[in-house]
Each structure stands twice: as C-alpha cells, then as structure tokens.
Amino acid sequence: MKVYLTSLGCRLNEAELQTWSKDFSKLGIAVTSDRDEANLMVINTCAVTGEAARKSRQAIRRLHRSNPSAKLVVTGCYASLEKQQAQEILGVDLIVANSDKENLAAKSRELLDWSSMPVAASEPQAAALFARNRERAFIKIQDGCRYRCTYCIVTIARGEEKSRSIKEIIEEIHSIESQGIQEIVITGVHVGGFGSDNETSLYQLVQSILEQTTIPRIRFASVEPWDLQDDFFELFRNPRLLPHMHLPMQSGSDKILKKMSRRCKMDSFLSLIKKARSVVPGFNITSDIIVGFPFETEEDFQASIELVEQAEFGHVHTFAFSKRAGTKAAGLEQQVEESIKKRRSQAMHQCAAKVKKQQLLQLLGQQVDVLWEGRGKKLENGLRKFYGYTPNYHKVATEVAAEYALSNQILSCRISKLTDDGCLYADIEPKKLELVTRLAVENI
Numbered sequence: 001m002k003v004y005l006t007s008l009g010c011r012l013n014e015a016e017l018q019t020w021s022k023d024f025s026k027l028g029i030a031v032t033s034d035r036d037e038a039n040l041m042v043i044n045t046c047a048v049t050g051e052a053a054r055k056s057r058q059a060i061r062r063l064h065r066s067n068p069s070a071k072l073v074v075t076g077c078y079a080s081l082e083k084q085q086a087q088e089i090l091g092v093d094l095i096v097a098n099s100d101k102e103n104l105a106a107k108s109r110e111l112l113d114w115s116s117m118p119v120a121a122s123e124p125q126a127a128a129l130f131a132r133n134r135e136r137a138f139i140k141i142q143d144g145c146r147y148r149c150t151y152c153i154v155t156i157a158r159g160e161e162k163s164r165s166i167k168e169i170i171e172e173i174h175s176i177e178s179q180g181i182q183e184i185v186i187t188g189v190h191v192g193g194f195g196s197d198n199e200t201s202l203y204q205l206v207q208s209i210l211e212q213t214t215i216p217r218i219r220f221a222s223v224e225p226w227d228l229q230d231d232f233f234e235l236f237r238n239p240r241l242l243p244h245m246h247l248p249m250q251s252g253s254d255k256i257l258k259k260m261s262r263r264c265k266m267d268s269f270l271s272l273i274k275k276a277r278s279v280v281p282g283f284n285i286t287s288d289i290i291v292g293f294p295f296e297t298e299e300d301f302q303a304s305i306e307l308v309e310q311a312e313f314g315h316v317h318t319f320a321f322s323k324r325a326g327t328k329a330a331g332l333e334q335q336v337e338e339s340i341k342k343r344r345s346q347a348m349h350q351c352a353a354k355v356k357k358q359q360l361l362q363l364l365g366q367q368v369d370v371l372w373e374g375r376g377k378k379l380e381n382g383l384r385k386f387y388g389y390t391p392n393y394h395k396v397a398t399e400v401a402a403e404y405a406l407s408n409q410i411l412s413c414r415i416s417k418l419t420d421d422g423c424l425y426a427d428i429e430p431k432k433l434e435l436v437t438r439l440a441v442e443n444i
Contacts, residue, residue: 001029004038009046011187011221015138023105035066045076049322053078064091071111077157135373135408136183137176145190150261150328158189166208173213183217192227222246226263233279243280244393248288252307253300284314284392292321292341294332314359316352320345363415370396372406396424
C-alpha cells in the first residue's frame, strides 16, 4: 500500500506531512511521490484567505481526477472550517479536522483493506523523510495560538495551544540527523508560544537543541516579534543557529497594528532588528505586510513603506487584504477600495524588491557557506546548475561540471555576481569541489 502526501499554504502544513510519513510507514504504508501509484492520497489544506480556500477546493478536485481509484483524505484549515462543503466535493472519502490530526494515519488506514503489515514497517528508520525536502526537515514544535489577530482565521481553525515536549523534539531531530539531513526548520502555528502549556519556553528549547544535537543548521519559520525575550538573539552567537528569522509585522502604522490586534509597534520592532544585527551583522529579517487593511489611509500605507526601508528586509511577502468570513476584520467599517489595494500592493512590491536587491548586493565578494539542494539541472553546455541557500537564507545558484553532485552538501563559496533574475551566483574552487563531492559522485 502506498500513500501520496501533499499540502497547500504554510510551512507547518509541510511539517505535518513529514510527521504523517513516519506514521504511515509504521502502519506498513509506504510514502510515494507518484500520485498514479498511490492507494491513498492525503491533502493538507489552507484557509488563511478566501483565495486560499478556493485553491484548496481546486486542489482537492484535481487530486481526485489524477487518481480516481485512490482513497482521498482531506485535512487542514479549510477542511476544519468548511467541513460540510469539503465533504460534498467529488471523491472525498474522509475529512480529518485539525484537532484530530494526530490520528490521521490510523483513521486513513481504516479506508484501506489489506491482510498483513510488511516486516519493514517495524524496522528502525523505516519512515522515509518527506521526499520534497531531502536536505531540509521541518520540525513541528507546537500547534494552536492564544492570540486572535482580527484578520486571521487560522488560529480559530487550529484551536488552543499545545506544545510538544523538548525530549520528544530532540528525539525527532536525532532521527533526522541519522538520515543525513543537514538542516531543520522549527515551525508551528505560534512558535514563540512554545512551552506556554508545559512550563518551558522557545529559548529553553533552542538551548536544548544546541546542547543535545549536532544538526549543522537550525532555522526558524515564522515567529511573532513580541514573543522574543530580550536576550533571545544571544543564542545566535552559536553559528549553527542560522542568522535569519521571519518576523511578520503586517503594517508599519501603529494605528493599523492596533486595528489588527497586533502586539508590536514600529519603534519596538526596529529596536528588535537592531539588537539582532548587533549580535550577527547581516542578520536577515524577512516579513509579511498587509496592504489595504480597513481604515488604512495613504499616511498609514507610507508608514509601511518606511518600515520596509528602515528594516532593510531581505524579503517581504505582500498581501492585499481580503475579507475572510469568521474574522473580526471582515466586519470592520471603512473597507479600502479594490483599486486602491491593487495600487498599494504594486507599490509595496516595488519597494520590497528594491530593498532586497540592496541587501543582495552587499553580499558580493563574500565567502559564505551554502547548502546545495536537489540533483541540479543538466545544461546544454555540459554543466549542471544547482541552487542552494546561504546561512541568512538568500538563494544562490552555481554551475559545475555535470559529473558533480552537490546535493545536501555545505560548501564555502564566493558570491561573484547578482544574476538578471535576482539570484546570487557563487563560484566554487575546483580543489574544494573535488575533495568535498567525490564521495557523493560515486554514490549517484
């Protein structure tokens, strides 16, 4: 029996696929990346916006059409918030709510009929790491959120906060290390709230990971800026904790932040960034900005532009506000006209692109460690093109002789240029390439 796993939306959804791949393997069900050979398909849906919910419905229908004979399980935020609607979509066999995700594999198993469990299912490390992340694994540390930002439906869908134990997380990281994974991403619905229900904290968790594991690279997914204690960035003096954090600010206007029920102001946010870069120069902060939120004036929008420029973000995810049924923001007065939202969105994209380019140009000539990913693309000139990421999460490309396999290797490279498509390009010394990749080439 084989199961195909896929998701839409956030990194937490990706992390959950990784967990389920292990759960299914223990039940004797192999994870496959080929939908056609799957007996069971699971889709982890998203509902952060109305558009995300629409895309979830489309994805469910496409998945069923691609393999109508397979059993189809739908879970995630869309399935939890719109259960009745999801159940009515052609081909859906089972809905698993967010509150019951821990039992998803067992519930899905009931849809299938087989006589015995393969011996391999009980062997150590039988579970394959989620195939789309061969070099990087997502570690879900908690679920749920205590906050109720007025635009957010996800916290309602996910429910109350529930943290995993530090011991359990450490054991998962050890398992991942044994599979040769070089990098982990700490993720959750409210990462900064980790430990609120079991008398620990995110700071203690990170300390434990640094002390009790040897995984080379540790990253964070999204963390609310107000959750970081004063000495949090001191942890980044350990180079294994990579100098990049995604801190979603959403607006540069204190007035709009209050309307959003956000717990951070622009000045305190800028002070936080200054603190991070005082510990690690070049610390990359990425963020989210919502434009066209109810009551947003041109002055408020300009405050967001100023935030992006002053914070010197390495990347900005820009969203035009859209009403989401069930959220407080959907019923607010003074909704912004669509034409204004579109104009502001375009202006924010331009501003963010300009600031990002400035950050990338500062890396030219620097020697950085890059984790190279995938098998690379063979080019017509006989070379193979690979992509990877710097410690502060800037994308890098390189081209090497086709016989070399850079996948899942960390190499020190010199950043030589910025390509026309906005990607950094790195040069790798031939001697270093020969020494570091020879074993990998032999194993292809």
